[in-house]
Amino acid sequence: MTSSASARKWLALFKTRRPDPMSDRRSLIAGNWKLNGTRETGVALAEAIAQGMSTSERCDVLLCPPFPYLEAVAKAVEGTRLKVGAQNVAAAASGAYTGEVSAHMLAELGVSHVIVGHSERRSLFGESDADVGARTLGALDAGLVPIVCVGETQAERESGDVDTVIARQLAAVRDAVGADSLDKLVVAYEPVWAIGTGLTASPDQAQAVHAMIRAWLAVAGAGSAGDMLILYGGSMKPGNAAELLAQADIDGGLIGGASLVAEDFLGICQATV
Numbered sequence: 406m407t408s409s410a411s412a413r414k415w416l417a418l419f420k421t422r423r424p425d426p427m428s429d430r431r432s433l434i435a436g437n438w439k440l441n442g443t444r445e446t447g448v449a450l451a452e453a454i455a456q457g458m459s460t461s462e463r464c465d466v467l468l469c470p471p472f473p474y475l476e477a478v479a480k481a482v483e484g485t486r487l488k489v490g491a492q493n494v495a496a497a498a499s500g501a502y503t504g505e506v507s508a509h510m511l512a513e514l515g516v517s518h519v520i521v522g523h524s525e526r527r528s529l530f531g532e533s534d535a536d537v538g539a540r541t542l543g544a545l546d547a548g549l550v551p552i553v554c555v556g557e558t559q560a561e562r563e564s565g566d567v568d569t570v571i572a573r574q575l576a577a578v579r580d581a582v583g584a585d586s587l588d589k590l591v592v593a594y595e596p597v598w599a600i601g602t603g604l605t606a607s608p609d610q611a612q613a614v615h616a617m618i619r620a621w622l623a624v625a626g627a628g629s630a631g632d633m634l635i636l637y638g639g640s641m642k643p644g645n646a647a648e649l650l651a652q653a654d655i656d657g658g659l660i661g662g663a664s665l666v667a668e669d670f671l672g673i674c675q676a677t678v
C-alpha cells in the first residue's frame with residue numbers, strides 16, 4: 406500500500422473511533438535547555454521557575470537541562486512541583502556505547518521524562534526513525550516517560566507530506582515499543598521550520614496536525630489515545646502560547662529558547678490556566 410493510501414485508510418478508520426478531544430488531560434509544559442548555561446545558571450533558573458510557579462496553573466512542569474546538570478537541578482527542585490527530564494537516552498541499558506547515557510542512569514538522578522527524536526538529534530546527529538524507536542524503548546524499559554518528537558521540514562510541508570512524514574516517524578516508534586505501550590508516550594509535534602526560527606505554526610495548523618496524531622495513535626492501537634498528551638513545540642512564547650494551548654488537541658508545550666528565561670517560561674505556564 407502506498408503511504409498516501411495508508412494515510413487515507415487510517416483517517417477513514419479514525420472517523421469511527423475518534424477519541425474525545427475534550428478529555429480532562431492535564432497540560433505539560435517542558436523546557437528544553439539544549440546545550441546552554443552552567444551549573445550555577447541552571448540551578449538559579451530552576452530555582453527562579455520554582456519560586457515563580459503559583460498553584461493556579463493547570464499544568465505539570467518539566468525542566469530538561471544538559472546531562473551534567475541533571476542531578477543539581479533535580480536537587481534544586483526537590484519538594485516543588487517541578488520535574489526533571491533529560492534531552493536524550495541510549496537505547497541500550499549498558500555496554501560498549503561510548504558517550505551514551507542509559508535510562509537507568511537517568512532514573513538514578515531523579516529524572517522522570519526524556520526527550521527522544523528531537524529534530525536536532527535527527528538532523529545533526531543522524532538519528533534515524535529506527536534509532537528513535539530503539540531509544541524510546543530504552544526509556545520505557547527503565548520506567549521513564551519518553552517525549553517523542555515528530556515533525557516535518559518546510560520542504561515536506563510544501564510538498565503536502567506532513568501526515569505521511571509524521572505517520573512514518575510514529576510507526577517506527579510503534580514498531581519498536583509495540584502498540585500496547587503507545588499510550589505510555591508523550592508525543593511532541595515540532596514542525597522543524599518553527600524550531601528556533603521565530604516562526605510558529607498557526608493554532609489551526611498545529612491543531613490539525615495534533616488531531617491527526619491522536620487519530621493515528623488511536624488507529625495504531627493506543628488504548629487511551631484520548632488521554633495521551635500531545636505537546637506543541639516551535640517558537641512558543643508567552644505571547645502566542647494561550648492561543649495554541651487553547652486548541653482541543655494541544656496539551657502543552659515543548660519550549661526551547663523561551664525556557665531559558667524564567668519570566669518567559671512562567672508566562673507560558675500561566676497560559677495554561
Ligand code: PEP
Binds near residue numbers: 602603
Ligand atoms: C525545541 O527545541 O524543542 C524548541 C521548540 O525550540 P524553540 O522553542 O526555541 O523553537
